[in-house]
Amino acid sequence: MSVRVRIAPSPTGNLHIGTARTAVFNWLFARHHGGTFVLRIEDTDFERSRPEYTQNILDGLTWLGLTWDEGPSFQTQRLDLYRQAVQTLLEKGLAYHCFCTEAELEVMRAEQEAKGQAPRYDNRHRNLTAEQQQAFVAEGRQPVIRFRIDDDRTITWNDMVRDQVSWKGSDLGGDMVIARRADFGEIGQPLYNFVVVVDDMDMQITHVIRGEDHVGNTPKQILLYEALGANIPEFAHTPLILSPSGKKLSKRDGVTSIDDFRKMGYVPEAMVNYMTLLGWSAPDAQERFTLPEAAEKFDFERVNKAGAKFDWDKLNWLNSQYLHDMPTDRLTDLLIPYWQNAGYALDTGDRTWLTQLTALLAPSLVRLEDAVAMSRYLFVPTIEYAEAAVIQLKQEGVTPVLQGILSSLDGMGTFTEAEAQTLIQQVVKDLGVKKGLVMKSLRAALTCDLHGPDLIQSWLLLHQHQLDTSRLQEALAIAAA
């Protein structure tokens, strides 16, 4: 039987990194086995589901390169299927109507808590007579539908990452609700744990790969598979991504949506590479790979059991690696929107200048966003001088150096790197100063800082935009002040 896996996000928020990582493992497993990767949108909670979140999830998966083979399908369009399945269980006597009110359940739980017991439904309406049911209906009560869970059962499965896992039926919290409150005789909105099973059955999912936070759902779902007479799929519960403090990564930890990472300037290659490394390692210790490369080597034997803390340093390193290796042309395309968003006046027609700038910045980039601050002095005519640069400009002997450069610049058109070097040599010779003084002063004057990318290249770019003479003059004013 060929492998069929799925990713089943609910559109109650933007694509989360945890969901994306689950998608990565599913994708890898599907591709490794030449199987099928299905996308299913779990939108049964229509109070929290939003179409824009669905779009965000689709866009995010696409951006990451996690292409799917089937779908997306939407659970809200399959409600009949679920109702039919509920009906089947009702007819088999495996499910029943429970007329308990919220208030009654609250009282029950409070009593259990007072006795130090674990909260659970006590199955009180499991064997209601027709008369009792009619009495509740006459009262105007609407029932939910519950699925019978046998306390004496022990549910065991062989998890692909956790090996054997066992659960006692009595620890499942009593008979579970599978459909929300509705008029007696009707079937209310079916709930997650039930719907998942019906869908996975219907879509013939062979391997359920999901986060560890779902282990507790698995025994309930296995019982449902049995009740519906279906084959039980294999399960793989992957370790969670943890925040630096060791808790499940949540929205509170700041940046967690794929969209946020994208905006900051992480590239998809780095993201999927890093997510793959969180909980899995290649047998040959390879650290950098594409999705297809990882798929070749991927298997659950090498997936860890323990949660993995999210580490910005390593993600940053990977991202910088991909940025450094990227063709300049493509990197330029990626950088342009960042410069535009920063409000820099840039002429996209001046492709050569932009490409040169990109080549200049590339080795220093960690994230695309970094290019904004790093290239500010090349776009904005007047910027604040860094404190260290001001100190440098006020050094003895700086003024004649800058004047010398300025005067030799007078009337000069475009010039090359070699010509710039010659110009500097000439100033060194004429004034009898050290080259270091000239270079350092020139850097301070032109870039307004003491550190940054290659000076000569920066100068060339500045000169093309006629920003160098004005900078030099401004620097002279600072030196004189």
Place this chain on the structure above:
RNA sequence: GGUGCCGUAGGCAAAUCGGUAAAGCCGCAAGUCUUUCAAACUUGUGUUUGCGGGUUCGAUUCCCGUCGGCACUGCCA
């Protein structure tokens, strides 16, 4: 409270059947290169494998206990 899972250096991790540990990567430090920063390269840096017992000639790997962390415990997904 209950149930389940997990616990190798600052982080990610490796270690066929138990064979006598921390491979590799990130980080950090120093050096080389460079006018500077970054990159790159070189070198260095961290262990009573949570703790305590047991089985064994030998345990990260098996057993028991203990502590800790996390997850779940909904008419959310």
